[in-house]
Amino acid sequence: MINISYEKYKKFLPVVIATVFSLIFVGSVVRTTGSGMGCPDWPKCFGQFIPPTHIDQLPADYKSLYKVAGREIADFSAFKTWIEYTNRLFGVWTGIATLILAFLGLKIRKSHSLINKLSISALLLVIFNGWLGSKVVSTHLMPGIITAHMILAMLLVFCLLKIKYLVVNIEPVIVDNIKKYKNVSLILLVMVFVQIILGTQVREQIDHITNHNHDLPRANWVENLDMVFYVHRSFSIAIVLGLFYFLKNIIKEVKGSVELKKIATKLVLVMFGEVAAGAILVYFKFPAPMQSLHLIFSILMIAYLFEITMILFKSKSREVAL
Known part of the structure; x- marks a missing residue:
């Protein structure tokens, strides 16, 4: 008899894996373009859910108004702001995708206990890394936090690949x-x-x-x-x-x-x-x-x-x- 919940899980897992790798790629673009402080606040961006596209949309004292760790922010760049905002959108979708995966894992927990536990672990890693990402912003790219951010990303990749090899015949x-x-x-x-x-x-x-x-x-x-x-x-x-x-x-x-x-x-x-x-x-x-x-x-x-x-x-x- 075909386990419908298990088949749904197997079909959705590649979506989550692709999403995580996409987020890592977008994150790398953020780092290499120096866009990490493109949005100086979190979870909003310059106090808005949809960030500005021009400096005229910001108050005159925006540098001091949105200062981070006691320091004024750099000149506004719509390019950097929207790269960081795109990164956050990918982060939100990653959270939603892993939440769906964890829910599907719960439905097969009796027959696939380890898969269920790893799915929940993946969700927790995404949540914690999302919180850590907010600290990267609030501490103005403080050393150590970025390294921890990367370590958690690698652990998440390991977790998802382990699940992959539990559901795929090797x-x-x-x-x-x-x-x-x-x-x-x-x-x-x-x-x-x-x-x-x-x-x-x-x-x-x-x-x-x-x-x-x-x-x-x-x-x-x-x-x-x-x-x-x-x-x-x-x-x-x-x-x-x-x-x-x-x-x-x-x-x-x-x-x-x-x-x-x-x-x-x-x-x-x-x-x-x-x-x-x-x-x-x-x-x-x-x-x-x-x-x-x-x-x-x-x-x-x-x-x-x-x-x-x-x-x-x-x-x-x-x-x-x-």
């Missing part, structure tokens, strides 16, 4: 010494997680530098960064070498899973895209589009690696399979 993987692959995938997952946190801290430093020196050319950003940037850059070499060796062996040796090889191939492509974006940022004066791509590639990297790890942990060694 092809079994047959490979010699599966334990080795499991351990290596976990180590690499932790390394990429740490690397993204380091990258977020570099981004926080750039925010701090540009907030205190608006006229500083992008070409001079790197020389004002501290050791975190150099650790982030050097650590990327270890990650690339480790991932390349791991994925080369996955593609070559694993038998029985076309899906795993597809994901591994995607991860290779994303990895090289991430390295290229990072190099362009450093050597070509931090072009804004590359900042967005660098963030998106990093999230895709850890998402694909997490998927590979889940598949490996559901698999067996060739000797056991025989």
Whole structure:
């Protein structure tokens, strides 16, 4: 007998996953265009539910009226205001989508308890991260909060991908010494997680530098960064070498899973895209589009690696399979 509620859940899950990745992309555009303070108040924007499109729609003393953390805001920019407002709209839809998913999860809680719990966890992560997003605004991009914002976003991605692999049938993987692959995938997952946190801290430093020196050319950003940037850059070499060796062996040796090889191939492509974006940022004066791509590639990297790890942990060694 077909479980109608379960089928509805399965159909709606991809919508939620796509929504979350879209929100991360829009968030990256907010960061790279410097639009984080485009709306100085929250949940409204300049005291309005639909933000202004021209400075004439604001009071003459708007800079002091909407000051944040005791500091006057920058000159009004309709472009930045509407980018941040779009980000908030995506955030609202993400909240609604995860709420619907949690409701659908409740309807199948008796037959799929873990899926129900993970759905509720996803909703709580979205709510808490939404609140944290408001603190990013009210504290004027305070260091630490942005990093926490990114960590929660990654945990949300993990949560949704775990649900995906609970509702989707995974092809079994047959490979010699599966334990080795499991351990290596976990180590690499932790390394990429740490690397993204380091990258977020570099981004926080750039925010701090540009907030205190608006006229500083992008070409001079790197020389004002501290050791975190150099650790982030050097650590990327270890990650690339480790991932390349791991994925080369996955593609070559694993038998029985076309899906795993597809994901591994995607991860290779994303990895090289991430390295290229990072190099362009450093050597070509931090072009804004590359900042967005660098963030998106990093999230895709850890998402694909997490998927590979889940598949490996559901698999067996060739000797056991025989």
